[in-house]
Amino acid sequence: MNNPMVWVIMLPLLASLITLAWPRRAHWIGLLFSVITLAFSMVLVYQVFNGGPQTHELGNWNAGLGIALRADALSASLLVMAMLVFTATTFYADAYFSDVNKRMRFWPLWLMLSTAINALLLSGDLFNLYVTLELLGLSAVALTALSDNRAALQASIRYLSIGLLGSLVFLAGVALIYTGYGILDLELLAQRIQAEPLAQVALTLMSAGLIIKSALFPMHFWLPAAHASAPAPVSAALSALVVKVSLYIILRLWIDVFDVVITPASALLIGILGAAAVIWGSWQALRAERLKLLAAYSTVAQLGYLFIFIPLITGLPEGQLRETAFTALVLLALTHGFAKSALFLSAGVVQHRAGHDRIADLAGTSRALPLTTFIIALSGVALIGLPPSGSFIAKWQLLAASIHSAQWWWIPVVATGSILAAAYTFRVLGHAFGPGDSAGKVLNWGREEIPALTLALFATVVLGLGSAGLWDFISNNSQFIGG
Amino acid sequence: MTEWLWLFLDLTLILLLLTLAWLTCATHNNQKGVTYFIAFGLLLALAWARLKAPDLALAEAVIGAGISGALLLAAIKHDDDAQSVNKLPSIKLWMVNLLTVALATLMGWGVWHGLELSDGNRLADQVLAQVPESGVTNPVTAVLLNFRAYDTLLELAVVLTAVLAVLTLNPMRKTYVPAEPILQTMLSWLVPLLVVTSGYLLWVGAHAPGGAFQAGALLASALILLQLAQPTAYQAINLNWMRFLLIVGIAVFVSVGLLMMFLNTAFLGYSSSWSGILILVIETAATFSIASALAIAYMGGRPDGWETFETSTSSGHQGGKHS
Structure with a gap:
């Protein structure tokens, strides 16, 4: 029985219903269910590790007629990352909301967001992916609007409209595929797709919709406002997970399903947009006046790196080199997920204690909030790509892949991005270590710092030192390579 | 002729x-x-x-x-400016127009080329071949509640999420002009008719056009009409019932799905002799949830007491009502 895939989707959904029906115990239910779901996601990784890619045919109908849930190394590792980030953030959120009514509104939507992320990662069907995208977008928008100030409401309305536009364009592509091929199952499609106009148009439309949703330059304009004005735990999930799962669909389509349709020119184009995102996002992060805005712009930049991998992977011949580049991509995505959520959670701590998150007024934070400052530094290490973080190894392989595939022009982009990342990280730390008492005079330790610390350690230590295991896992159990 | x-x-x-x-x-x-x-x-x-x-x-x-x-x-x-001019700046307007035209051209081009492709093992043929196995004879219901029931489950979650957003953002609208007597009289005919039609659509969905979404929407329109006629009627609404109705659709759907997983290994893998009745059970629950969701969406926000009902029983948390 391939139960874990069903459970990781159904448990958060059930939890969402229960928190709605029984709001008074919502936080206990939320915590309990996320821990259990996390356990199931680990069982799933174990199954994939031992038995290769997993399939669960819903309703006992063969995939094609029915819908199949699928997990391979990519989706399973992203799922565990998502559940780790989600669980840690859930513990943080329990302490974050002081207003009882706001907490009541938070829980059902929060668990629905988790349902959407997990369902999206495990979906093996093109139309089902659209439904999960809708669920994801709606719950994310409603959560953004929870910090009920004018800026957050405006940002969430814009987020809603742009998200709907993205979904509709994606749906148009799905409809075209259904018109032409009459099937929706990803694995069957991968066998049937030919390089012909309909498939090209459909892929263009779906990619356009997903590019809007994953905020690739120049469609990133909605992201900073939405991510910076949401409540801190929500920002963490939005930046670390929500944009990344849209990118996961792009990867799935470009490398796995539609690989025969991809031309070097289209791969190069998406890579160039990624490069522009790296430079522009990092530059804007350096200029940002608020810590959360900095973190949001840094997300734009970090997502850019992931897009640069696409021309590299499609440019490399099948085999060892391609596997390595692909694993590095996953490693970078995982590291960013952990690091960015840790950064947003610490920004939330700063905002609570100091009453603001203006970078120029952070003086004295290092003494009042030593652990939080340490966490910010750790996430900075991962964002820059310093050893021993996972992104150090990933960026190293990114450079290696640029050389192997004779696309040297990505190297200066990566170098510039990393230097800018160092600059914006040290700018924050420089202010935080300055003399002053803006975050209070007393030394503070909070229980909400522990989840953030855990996430930051995952980004820097666990993924960096444990990357060899990930390497084995991905190269042995991916549908992508040689599939 | x-x-x-x-x-x-x-x-x-x-x-x-x-x-x-x-x-x-x-x-x-x-x-x-x-x-x-x-x-x-x-x-x-x-x-x-x-x-x-x-x-x-x-x-x-x-x-x-x-x-x-x-x-x-x-x-x-x-x-406030419902009557006034609501105009986009002309540059934005042209950009939108240009984008729309480009999109339409692109899609038209794709479809034009795609028409030659339609052959082979298409989903629609498979569905028609398998309908006798599904427990219902209406192919649309077979797809929505059996072959692709998981999509429908997630769609219900989408509806619930939308309603949660409505309940999160606003308190309920209150300014209604009481309805004129003629509407009141008409309603005493119309509402029972709508309820009966809704029940009919739900039942008939198994073998003819109809089903939970249409039935739920009809039921919701009855609720909306009632709300228009008697704005005060909703103040007496039992909030626990409202919560129950909102979640019952998904709750029953998931429970059936998990139960079937224990019996037949696959989530939502109905035992074939039971599938007709299971589909009806799920659809009935879904009808109630859809109806209440749409009616709440029309209310435009949470009713009084939605968020503070629990604070009256627990003395510890006295969260102020949000304005």
Whole structure:
């Protein structure tokens, strides 16, 4: 029985219903269910590790007629990352909301967001992916609007409209595929797709919709406002997970399903947009006046790196080199997920204690909030790509892949991005270590710092030192390579 | 002779649809725009009926034109400038137009080339071949509640999430003009009729056009009419019941799915002799959830006491009511 895939989707959904029906115990239910779901996601990784890619045919109908849930190394590792980030953030959120009514509104939507992320990662069907995208977008928008100030409401309305536009364009592509091929199952499609106009148009439309949703330059304009004005735990999930799962669909389509349709020119184009995102996002992060805005712009930049991998992977011949580049991509995505959520959670701590998150007024934070400052530094290490973080190894392989595939022009982009990342990280730390008492005079330790610390350690230590295991896992159990 | 008549009707329908679509986009008056949109939805329902897709025609008429129209009208009622000009800057407008044209051209080109592709093992053929196994005879219901039931489950979650967003953002709208006596009298006829029709659509969905979404939307329209006629009636609403109705659809769906997983290994893998009755159970619960969700969406926010009902029993948390 391939139960874990069903459970990781159904448990958060059930939890969402229960928190709605029984709001008074919502936080206990939320915590309990996320821990259990996390356990199931680990069982799933174990199954994939031992038995290769997993399939669960819903309703006992063969995939094609029915819908199949699928997990391979990519989706399973992203799922565990998502559940780790989600669980840690859930513990943080329990302490974050002081207003009882706001907490009541938070829980059902929060668990629905988790349902959407997990369902999206495990979906093996093109139309089902659209439904999960809708669920994801709606719950994310409603959560953004929870910090009920004018800026957050405006940002969430814009987020809603742009998200709907993205979904509709994606749906148009799905409809075209259904018109032409009459099937929706990803694995069957991968066998049937030919390089012909309909498939090209459909892929263009779906990619356009997903590019809007994953905020690739120049469609990133909605992201900073939405991510910076949401409540801190929500920002963490939005930046670390929500944009990344849209990118996961792009990867799935470009490398796995539609690989025969991809031309070097289209791969190069998406890579160039990624490069522009790296430079522009990092530059804007350096200029940002608020810590959360900095973190949001840094997300734009970090997502850019992931897009640069696409021309590299499609440019490399099948085999060892391609596997390595692909694993590095996953490693970078995982590291960013952990690091960015840790950064947003610490920004939330700063905002609570100091009453603001203006970078120029952070003086004295290092003494009042030593652990939080340490966490910010750790996430900075991962964002820059310093050893021993996972992104150090990933960026190293990114450079290696640029050389192997004779696309040297990505190297200066990566170098510039990393230097800018160092600059914006040290700018924050420089202010935080300055003399002053803006975050209070007393030394503070909070229980909400522990989840953030855990996430930051995952980004820097666990993924960096444990990357060899990930390497084995991905190269042995991916549908992508040689599939 | 009749063929010519049908052709004439179809051409008129297409022309009217295009005109109404253009008018909906071109008008700067929100009220007019919504009215055109409702008319557009009704004609679109006719178009679906002409395309021999009666399930879609029903859904379009009830949800696309009916409920969406009511929601849109309620939304612009809030807007002080509903009558005033609501105009995009002309550069933005042209960008939108350009994008739309580009999108339409691209899709047209794709479809043009795609028409040659349609062959082989298409999903629709498989569905028709497998309908006898599904427990119902209406192929649309077979897809929605059996073959692709998981999609429908997630769609219900989407509806619930939308309602949660509504409940999160606003308190309920309160300013209603009491209805005139004529509406009150009419309602005493209309509401029972709507409830019975809704029940009929739910039941008939197993072998003819109909089903939970259409039935739920009809039931919701009965609730909306009641709300229009008697604005005070909702103040006596039992909030625990409301919560129950909202979640019962998904709760029953998931429970059936998990139960079937224990019995037949696959989530939602119905035992074939039971599938007809299981589908009916799920659809009934879903009808209630959809109806209450749409009715709450029309209320435009949370009713009094939605968030503070628990603080009266627990002394510790006295969260102030949000304004």
